[in-house]
Amino acid sequence: MRATVRDVASWAGVSPKTVSNVLNGTVNVRPATRARVEAAMVALDYVPNLSARGLRNGRTGMIAIALSDLQVPFFAEMMHHFVNAAAARGLQVQVEETGWDPGREARLLSRAREHQVDGLILNPVNHETTAVKPGIALPPVVLIGEVYLPIVDMVWMDNAAAIADLTGELITTGHRRIALLGMSDHPAAIARLDGYRQALRSAGIPTDPGLEIASDDWRPTSAARALNAFLDSDPGPVDAVVCCTDGAAMGALLALHAHGLRVPEDVSVTGYDNINDSAITVPPLTTIDFDKAYVADTAIALLMQRIADPEGSPRKVTLPHRLVWRSSTTSR
Amino acid sequence: MRATVRDVASWAGVSPKTVSNVLNGTVNVRPATRARVEAAMVALDYVPNLSARGLRNGRTGMIAIALSDLQVPFFAEMMHHFVNAAAARGLQVQVEETGWDPGREARLLSRAREHQVDGLILNPVNHETTAVKPGIALPPVVLIGEVYLPIVDMVWMDNAAAIADLTGELITTGHRRIALLGMSDHPAAIARLDGYRQALRSAGIPTDPGLEIASDDWRPTSAARALNAFLDSDPGPVDAVVCCTDGAAMGALLALHAHGLRVPEDVSVTGYDNINDSAITVPPLTTIDFDKAYVADTAIALLMQRIADPEGSPRKVTLPHRLVWRSSTTSR
DNA sequence: AGACTGGAATGCAACGATGTAATCTGCAGT
DNA sequence: ACTGCAGATTACATCGTTGCATTCCAGTCT
Structure with a gap:
């Protein structure tokens, strides 16, 4: 015993x-x-015995990390960093997946305490449907992602600015017919679309809805399907495809290859997130990088503060980004 | 309250x-x-209150899943399936990473109870160094992976047989100079090397140590580096590269491309694990598939039985595999 | 009617750790 | 030698749940 x-x-x-x-x-x-x-x-x-301690103290030393889908490399990499950052603080980590389902998200939030976690880090599915609403009793929670909700703590990434930077740079290097791949009604997609349009406008290039390619989600196969359909529709020449994620960009590479278009000679391709695989595609992807370990550590730090002081006013940490140039883009 | x-x-x-x-x-x-x-x-x-229940019952309804590194897509996909399979049984999941470090593995095992988990599913780092040894007090544990240890429950994959099947099929389709990429002293690598050699021998093709390419690990960049060095060393023609994982195969695609070799026209390439990305590389990878959801569910089922009956004799579940042919291979 | 049966509900104690308040110890100051 | 006091240690109660043993009750049998 x-x-x-x-x-x-x-x-x-x-x-x-x-x-x-x-x-x-x-x-x-x-x-x-x-x-x-x-x-x-x-x-x-x-x-x-942490159960006994948890019972007595009301604290378990465990936090939950809820991301959409660990099969998606970006989320897997984030989870890796969360696990490391939590371990560095002596915290246990429970994994949860929301599967892009607002219902699962809501259930996680309402059941957080049942799951014996002290708090929750959440990558919210959607602005409209998120269970994080004013006036609802919440466990200590920190959001990460693109959607800004001034109700809770969050680590926020300025997607519009990042995509605008990248698109602007493509314009500077001579690209003119630039498509955006991965549009949807997801708020992160809308932010990225905004950034793309801003960059075009401020360079005096007219935006063209025909170049804003929707896709069901940002997975490679969906993006490839969407871009294949676009290319099949005889849209005229395109000299760059700005993709909403690296995963979508990988799908784009596949679709362009299937259509006999060379990257970057015929078309430049860019991604977003700088996942590990983006460095080893053929060709490697130009993309937008941010410090994932920093996100994880910051989110956990915010969560610890929130647990210590549930009443303090919400904080927002904005995350810097950085463009990474690889050979999927070239000057024209 | x-x-x-x-x-x-x-x-x-x-x-x-x-x-x-x-x-x-x-x-x-x-x-x-x-x-x-x-x-x-x-x-x-x-x-x-699960803490109270855990204190009273000695059970927390939580299990830990310890994999090497969630940044590696294969492990991330496995984690996804574990999370789902556990949720289906109403279990909470704690994530742990061993980072290929036997020390972290040993610590996890000895501290499992402290972490208030009822049991642990572990992908052991290494046969020699694993902390799973006879005569050591262990928490309920199920191993998954390639290394067979008849001391504890496990879900076992016959790597040698799988690679032998695949290599045999390459030989049948006319390949003769087949390289193996990803050799090391890791037991899983040794098993895969064995299968590769078996297939060559039973087809009467002499094995050639010069075609057994070592690499530090199975990540794309390491594999690319190893294959680049190999190709630079002027090894003579090679008509297929059998890679130890899909990740290594992605690295191989990169190295072959850098050397102006076309896949599959000049060289066929195969992977192992059928990770999601293997379907969307350029070209998509021929690989070895197994049912990851089944592995997760089986491992959890074994663990539940072990928790219920800590004394029963260890069980081993062998996992079927299946070859998936995609366009990274062709007949010669 | 009284004894008996078995299902339903309850009281109590305990799981292990820790906050609170009380007690104890040693030592300085008189 | 005696008081006073601060620091060290302790006893007790408690967190929320559930196993055990007990009690309660409606219905059945003689």
Whole structure:
């Protein structure tokens, strides 16, 4: 049977509370006593029971990370960084997937405490449907992503600015007929579309709805399907395809290849997120990078503060981005 | 404040224990009483406190999944399936990463209980160094992967047989100078090398150590680096590259492209694992598929049985595999 | 009518850790 | 030697749930 504070206490000849004091370090313990207790813990291989501690303290030292779908490399990479950042703070991590389903998202939020987590980091599905609304009792929660909700803490990425930067740079390097791949009514898609249009406008290039290619989601196959249909529709020449994610860009590479178009000689292609795979596609993708480890660490830091002070006013951390130029783009 | 069994009980005019009986359903409760209690639970938005339950029962309803690195798409996809399979059984999932470090693996095993998990599913780093050894006290654990250890439950994949099948088929379709990419002293690499050699031998083709290309790991960049070095060393013609994983195969595509070799016209390329991305590389990869959702579900089922009966003798489930032919290979 | 049966409901205690308040110890100051 | 006091240690109660043993009750049998 597993050792408890009682066992450690009797081995060391002290009371259980003293053992607890040694463990938590909030009260003074005489060095000699501390040494004896520590020896006892080692001798008995004592490991605290977190269920008991959680029951007593109302804190479990566990947080949940809820992303849409771990099969998508971007989310998987984010999860990797969350796991690392949490481990660095001695926190356990529970994984959840929302699968782009607002219902699952709402359930997670309402059931957070049941799942014995102290708080939740969430990549919200959608602005309209998100369960994060004013006036609803929420567990400590930090949002990450593109949708800005001034109700809760969040780590926010300025998608419009990032895509505008990238598109502007494409224009500077001589691209004129630039398509956007991955449009939808998802708020992140809308933000990216905005950035794309802004860049065109400020360069005096007319926007053309025919070049704004919708796709069901940002997975490679969906993007490839969408771009194939676009290319089949005889849209006239296009010298660049700005994709809403690296995954979509990978699909774009596939579709362009199927249509006999060379990247970057005939068409430049860009992605978004700088996932690991974006560096090893053929050709490697020009994309938008941000520091994922920093996002993870910041989100967890915000969450810890929120747990410590549930009443403080919401904070927003804006994330810098950086353009990464690889050989899927070239000057014209 | 959150409602407890006491609150529900007094609302429904019964004792706390009756509420508990309704929740757990082990004892008979009169339908009328049950209805009243259930109404109370709804009215008060009662959610059981899992810490308390865990303390009382010694079970938390939570399992840990420990994989090497979620940044690697294969592990990310496995995690996705684990999360789904666990959710289907009402289990919570804690994520852990071992980072190919036997020390972290050992720590996870010894600290499993501290982390308040009932059991652990582990993809062991290495046969020699794994902390899973006879005579060591272990929490309930199920291994998944290529290394067979008859000490604990496991879901086992016959790598040698799979690679032998694939290589044999390449030989049948006319390939003769077949390289293996991804060799190392990792037991899974050794198993795959074995299968490759077996297939060559049984076709009467002499094995050639010069065609067995080592790489540090199975990530695309490492594989690309290894294959680039190989191709630079003027090894003579090669008509197929059998890669130890899809990730390595993606690296191979990059290296071959850099050397002006066309896939599949000049060289066929194959992968292993059938990760999502393998279908959307240029060209899409021929690979070895297995049912990842089945692995996840089976591993969790084994773990549940092990938790219920810690003493039973270890079981091993062998996983079927299936070849998936895509356009990275062609007949010669 | 009284004894008996078995299902339904309850009271109590315990899981392990820790906050609170009380007690104890050693030592300085008189 | 005695008081006073701060720091160290302890006893007790409690967090929410559930197993055990007990009690309660309606219905059946003699």
